Amino acid sequence: MIRSRSLVLLLFCLVLVGLSGYGAYRVAQRLGVAELQATGLHRLDLYAASLEREISKYAFLPGTLNLQQSVLDLLVRPSDGAAVERVNAYLEQLNERAGTLSIFVMDTRGKVLAASNWRRPDSFVGEDLSFRPYFRDAMTANSGRFFGIGTTRGEPGYYLAAMLTGEHEALGVAVVKVSLEQLEKSWSTVEAPVLVADENGVVILSAVAGWKFTTLRPLDDKTRAAFDHTQQYNRRALQPLGVRDIEDYGPGTRLVRIAAEGPATVSVYPVSGRFLAQARALPGTPWTLTVMSQLEQVDSLAQSRAALAAIATACLCMLGVIVADRRRHLRHRLAAREALQKAHDELERKVEERTVDLSATNQKLQAEVAERIRAERTLRAAQDELVQAGKLAVIGQLSTGIAHELNQPLAALRTLSTNAGRFLERGDAATARANLDRIADLADRMGRITGQLRNFARRSSGLSEPVRLCHAIDNALGLLEARLRRSAVEVEWHCPTDDEPVAMCDANRLEQVLVNLIGNALDAMAGQDRPRLELRCERADGVVRLQVRDHGPGLSDEVQPHLFEPFFTTKPAGEGLGLGLAISAGIVRDFGGSLQGANQPDGGAVFTLELPLAPAP
Ligand code: ADP
Numbered sequence: 153m154i155r156s157r158s159l160v161l162l163l164f165c166l167v168l169v170g171l172s173g174y175g176a177y178r179v180a181q182r183l184g185v186a187e188l189q190a191t192g193l194h195r196l197d198l199y200a201a202s203l204e205r206e207i208s209k210y211a212f213l214p215g216t217l218n219l220q221q222s223v224l225d226l227l228v229r230p231s232d233g234a235a236v237e238r239v240n241a242y243l244e245q246l247n248e249r250a251g252t253l254s255i256f257v258m259d260t261r262g263k264v265l266a267a268s269n270w271r272r273p274d275s276f277v278g279e280d281l282s283f284r285p286y287f288r289d290a291m292t293a294n295s296g297r298f299f300g301i302g303t304t305r306g307e308p309g310y311y312l313a314a315m316l317t318g319e320h321e322a323l324g325v326a327v328v329k330v331s332l333e334q335l336e337k338s339w340s341t342v343e344a345p346v347l348v349a350d351e352n353g354v355v356i357l358s359a360v361a362g363w364k365f366t367t368l369r370p371l372d373d374k375t376r377a378a379f380d381h382t383q384q385y386n387r388r389a390l391q392p393l394g395v396r397d398i399e400d401y402g403p404g405t406r407l408v409r410i411a412a413e414g415p416a417t418v419s420v421y422p423v424s425g426r427f428l429a430q431a432r433a434l435p436g437t438p439w440t441l442t443v444m445s446q447l448e449q450v451d452s453l454a455q456s457r458a459a460l461a462a463i464a465t466a467c468l469c470m471l472g473v474i475v476a477d478r479r480r481h482l483r484h485r486l487a488a489r490e491a492l493q494k495a496h497d498e499l500e501r502k503v504e505e506r507t508v509d510l511s512a513t514n515q516k517l518q519a520e521v522a523e524r525i526r527a528e529r530t531l532r533a534a535q536d537e538l539v540q541a542g543k544l545a546v547i548g549q550l551s552t553g554i555a556h557e558l559n560q561p562l563a564a565l566r567t568l569s570t571n572a573g574r575f576l577e578r579g580d581a582a583t584a585r586a587n588l589d590r591i592a593d594l595a596d597r598m599g600r601i602t603g604q605l606r607n608f609a610r611r612s613s614g615l616s617e618p619v620r621l622c623h624a625i626d627n628a629l630g631l632l633e634a635r636l637r638r639s640a641v642e643v644e645w646h647c648p649t650d651d652e653p654v655a656m657c658d659a660n661r662l663e664q665v666l667v668n669l670i671g672n673a674l675d676a677m678a679g680q681d682r683p684r685l686e687l688r689c690e691r692a693d694g695v696v697r698l699q700v701r702d703h704g705p706g707l708s709d710e711v712q713p714h715l716f717e718p719f720f721t722t723k724p725a726g727e728g729l730g731l732g733l734a735i736s737a738g739i740v741r742d743f744g745g746s747l748q749g750a751n752q753p754d755g756g757a758v759f760t761l762e763l764p765l766a767p768a769p
Pocket of ligand 1: 676757
């Protein structure tokens with residue numbers, strides 16, 4: 153597509169260059185020809201004037217012989233030898249003085265009676281020249297003019313003839329032959345070749361020697377026969393000059409071509425090619441003067457102007473192409489920049505949109521996170537509350553046993569204190585003292601029990617820390633001590649004393665889990681004669697494992713799937729809430745551990761608690 157466009161553009165430029173070159177050539181040629189025409193006309197006037205001057209210089213000369221008595225005498229008595237001699241001498245002298253070619257006198261029959269060249273062997277004297285047109289013209293019209301080539305010497309010349317008359321009759325004819333060679337020679341140095349053609353179209357004078365005695369137009373046989381008769385051109389070949397008309401520029405002006413194959417010529421001018429031929433008739437003669445202005449210079453000037461115009465057009469075309477190319481390039485760049493700007497704007501818009509989206513999402517996320525944190529806090533608080541509630545429920549269950557546990561020492565305290573008083577009254581200080589010591593022991597025991605309970609009941613933080621597992625089990629067993637004793641449970645307690653396992657958890661919450669598990673085990677074995685509880689603690693694969701095993705009925709198929717569900721209980725109302733295992737599992741999960749319940753093959757249930765091992769101190 154682009155290539156074909158370039159091709160069309162190139163063709164267009166070439167056509168433009170060609171047209172401008174041709175146009176410039178035509179205009180320059182027209183102008184050149186017009187200039188040449190003006191110069192040519194000027195030259196024509198000049199040459200015509202010089203020729204007229206040359207001829208008119210001698211025009212009067214033949215007529216003046218009519219004034220010469222000796223000439224008249226000779227014409228009256230042509231056989232008078234002395235008269236012939238006199239006239240011959242006179243004519244010789246006159247010819248010499250006038251600088252003419254020859255002067256001679258003819259009788260009325262055309263016979264030469266006396267001549268300036270009478271001394272020369274080829275003298276005209278005695279010759280019959282009646283065939284010459286100038287003789288006939290002079291005899292009929294008083295004067296005659298003729299260009300011709302001498303019959304004896306073959307010398308071209310212009311013959312001026314005048315009738316010589318007596319008182320009433322024609323006596324003869326005086327002829328002066330003038331050479332125009334001098335004029336011709338002066339023409340040979342002018343700038344443009346000039347030629348004079350006679351009435352027959354034969355070039356009789358020419359600045360170019362080779363053109364002389366050529367014909368401007370073809371001669372028919374009749375004319376050639378007439379030439380033979382008059383011997384006007386002394387039987388010269390009279391070849392055609394080979395002028396061919398190209399264009400007519402108006403009266404007397406033509407564009408002609410002279411063929412190179414014309415007569416061989418040596419000249420200072422170019423003698424072939426195109427010429428502007430300007431001709432005019434010479435007054436007083438049947439001749440035509442023609443100036444040939446060579447068109448070569450005009451042509452070469454027109455060619456150089458055409459070349460200049462073509463080069464200028466080519467430069468303009470190139471400039472145009474460069475400018476167009478530059479503009480196209482600029483347009484492309486602008487379009488590219490626009491596209492880039494558009495893309496940039498679009499990108500910015502998208503970024504802005506995304507930023508808005510992002511900030512909205514961010515805000516949403518922040519809100520969600522805040523909401524989640526809030527929810528988690530609420531959940532955590534609820535869980536804490538739940539744990540605490542569970543603990544309080546356990547304490548509630550323990551309370552009967554603890555109250556019973558405290559009642560006994562309280563009653564003992566009462567008895568011991570009363571007895572101590574009585575012993576003091578009796579003066580038995582030692583027994584009173586022993587009673588008081590007992591009282592102090594019982595108070596310590598009661599303090600320990602309430603201390604344990606208070607410790608258990610406090611709201612714990614729930615944060616992980618290293619907790620000695622055996623110690624936690626001891627505490628749990630301590631809390632359940634009264635119950636264990638009441639139920640006469642045999643506790644089998646395995647704890648590696650040398651390398652006590654330490655778990656990462658909260659001691660208080662762990663105790664809560666253990667109290668729950670042990671409490672459930674005791675519940676399961678309630679009513680058994682020899683209830684037996686096994687506690688095992690060990691370290692395994694980065695965890696601390698603790699097992700609480702009872703010898704009760706185990707976990708039934710109905711119970712197992714709902715074991716850790718909140719509010720699932722098989723116990724009668726008032727004894728169980730169904731929250732113990734659910735809360736315990738939650739506590740263990742919070743520490744990153746696990747709690748599972750299963751049946752033992754030989755009866756009873758086992759609950760396995762795993763907690764992360766605390767890193768070595
Ligand atoms: P609660 O003790 O208040 O019923 P738990 O969540 O502690 O609530 O226990 C849920 C249920 O799991 C108990 O009601 C009981 O049916 C069963 N269970 C728990 N521990 C044992 C056990 N050691 N042997 C048999 N069943 C048990």
